[in-house]
Amino acid sequence: MAATKITAPAGTPFIDMEREFAAPRALVYRAYSDPELVKQWLGPRKYKMEIEVWEPRDGGRWRYVQRDATSAYGFHGVFHGPQTEERMLQTFEFEGAPGHVSLESLELIDRGDRTLVRNHSVFQSVEARNAMIESGMEGGVNDGFDRLDELLERLGAQAPAPSGAAR
Amino acid sequence: MAATKITAPAGTPFIDMEREFAAPRALVYRAYSDPELVKQWLGPRKYKMEIEVWEPRDGGRWRYVQRDATSAYGFHGVFHGPQTEERMLQTFEFEGAPGHVSLESLELIDRGDRTLVRNHSVFQSVEARNAMIESGMEGGVNDGFDRLDELLERLGAQAPAPSGAAR
Numbered sequence: 224m225a226a227t228k229i230t231a232p233a234g235t236p237f238i239d240m241e242r243e244f245a246a247p248r249a250l251v252y253r254a255y256s257d258p259e260l261v262k263q264w265l266g267p268r269k270y271k272m273e274i275e276v277w278e279p280r281d282g283g284r285w286r287y288v289q290r291d292a293t294s295a296y297g298f299h300g301v302f303h304g305p306q307t308e309e310r311m312l313q314t315f316e317f318e319g320a321p322g323h324v325s326l327e328s329l330e331l332i333d334r335g336d337r338t339l340v341r342n343h344s345v346f347q348s349v350e351a352r353n354a355m356i357e358s359g360m361e362g363g364v365n366d367g368f369d370r371l372d373e374l375l376e377r378l379g380a381q382a383p384a385p386s387g388a389a390r
Numbered sequence: 391m392a393a394t395k396i397t398a399p400a401g402t403p404f405i406d407m408e409r410e411f412a413a414p415r416a417l418v419y420r421a422y423s424d425p426e427l428v429k430q431w432l433g434p435r436k437y438k439m440e441i442e443v444w445e446p447r448d449g450g451r452w453r454y455v456q457r458d459a460t461s462a463y464g465f466h467g468v469f470h471g472p473q474t475e476e477r478m479l480q481t482f483e484f485e486g487a488p489g490h491v492s493l494e495s496l497e498l499i500d501r502g503d504r505t506l507v508r509n510h511s512v513f514q515s516v517e518a519r520n521a522m523i524e525s526g527m528e529g530g531v532n533d534g535f536d537r538l539d540e541l542l543e544r545l546g547a548q549a550p551a552p553s554g555a556a557r
Contacts, residue, residue: 236403236512282468284449301449301468303481303491312491314470314481324470324479326493326514345403345514347493 224372227365236352238360240342242368246375248331251338252308254374255279255329262287264370267363270296279306285313300324315344323351391539394532403519407509409535413542415498418505419475421541422446422496429454431537434530437463446473452480467491475500482511490518 228241244251254260258277266272270289277285279302286299297318303326304312311329325346332339346352395408411418421427425444433439437456444452446469453466464485470493471479478496492513499506513519 282451301470301481303468303483304489310489312489314468314493316470322471322477322479324493326481326491326512328514343514345493345512347495347510347512 224369227368229361229364231352231356234349236346236349238342238344238346238352238355240364241339243334243337243339244372244375245337246379247336248308248333248338250375250378251331251340254371254378255311255331256306260374260378264374265367267366268370278302279311281305300327323347323354325351325355391536394535396528396531398519398523401516403513403516405509405511405513405519405522407531408506410501410504410506411539411542412504413546414503415475415500415505417542417545418498418507418538421538421545422478422498423473427541427545431541432534434533435537445469446478448472467494490514490521492518492522 225243228239230239231237254264256279258274261277262272262274265287266289270291273288273290275286275288277287279285281302281304283302283306284299285302286297289296289298298316299318300314300316302311302313304310306312308331310331313327314324315327316324323346325344327342327344330341330343332341344352344355346355392410392412395406397406398404421431423446425441428444429439429441432454433456437458440455440457442453442455444454446452448469448471450469450473451466452469453464456463456465465483466485467481467483469478469480471477473479475498477498480494481491482494483491490513492511494509494511497508497510499508511519511522513522
């Protein structure tokens with residue numbers, strides 16, 4: 224598994240994350256756009272993931288809830304612009320902190336049988352960005368990306384044809 | 391008329407604007423939330439404003455087109471969270487530059503018979519913020535705020551009762 228590179232320069236409202244995955248871009252895009260796949264990897268391993276809506280198109284909504292035995296954490300947002308294999312863009316809001324909306328863009332860079340995922344988030348203030356970093360997001364991100372690695376491996380084993388049409 | 395204070399610190403993706411208006415907050419909020427009023431002031435004086443949709447509620451959409459004799463400029467976005475007299479929050483996208491989405495929050499601060507309007511925008515990059523500044527937005531903003539002053543004066547003359555219930 225590759226390492227996740229997370230950068231959050233002091234005094235800026237940005238968080239950047241980068242990680243390479245051993246799967247072709249079409250497959251990585253499926254894992255980001257198909258809610259049946261998204262729920263198998265996104266977020267920390269310890270939570271059960273329920274996706275209420277996931278509409279990766281201009282103006283489409285998304286909402287999911289992460290649960291453990293005692294708590295439930297809701298998140299929602301809106302996709303902005305065309306969602307493609309090259310680029311996705313969405314707003315992101317944790318329902319525990321209403322009004323703290325961030326903008327998250329995803330770039331999927333084709334490296335043949337590998338894909339570089341670049342995630343760029345911008346917050347409304349440096350303070351809101353810092354609060355996100357201090358919330359311990361790094362553990363959740365790494366957990367999720369490890370699960371994405373595992374999912375891509377399973378999907379690759381199911382559909383070895385490079386055409387990606389096996390669905 | 392009051393002056394507009396615009397700040398855009400170098401190296402940040404932020405634009406902040408501040409201006410005081412000689413009207414109670416309920417009236418200023420009406421001018422921001424009722425599309426029949428919004429179209430009378432938002433944007434440069436030289437354009438004809440057509441509002442296609444304006445839904446100031448959580449997840450509601452907005453879209454308008456500014457036209458002159460030869461050109462049409464479309465803008466759209468999505469309201470995020472509850473839209474109230476205290477605070478509005480929306481995404482903002484100029485259709486001439488797809489994918490360049492910004493987040494714009496508005497604070498209306500009650501000063502009795504006057505209202506301080508604070509607008510905070512954050513862009514996905516410092517470069518996108520700089521491009522917005524260099525587009526000559528300041529003229530359009532001042533034009534719009536001058537028209538808002540005029541509209542608030544007309545509305546105040548129509549409905550002098552401080553209850554603001556005259557609609």
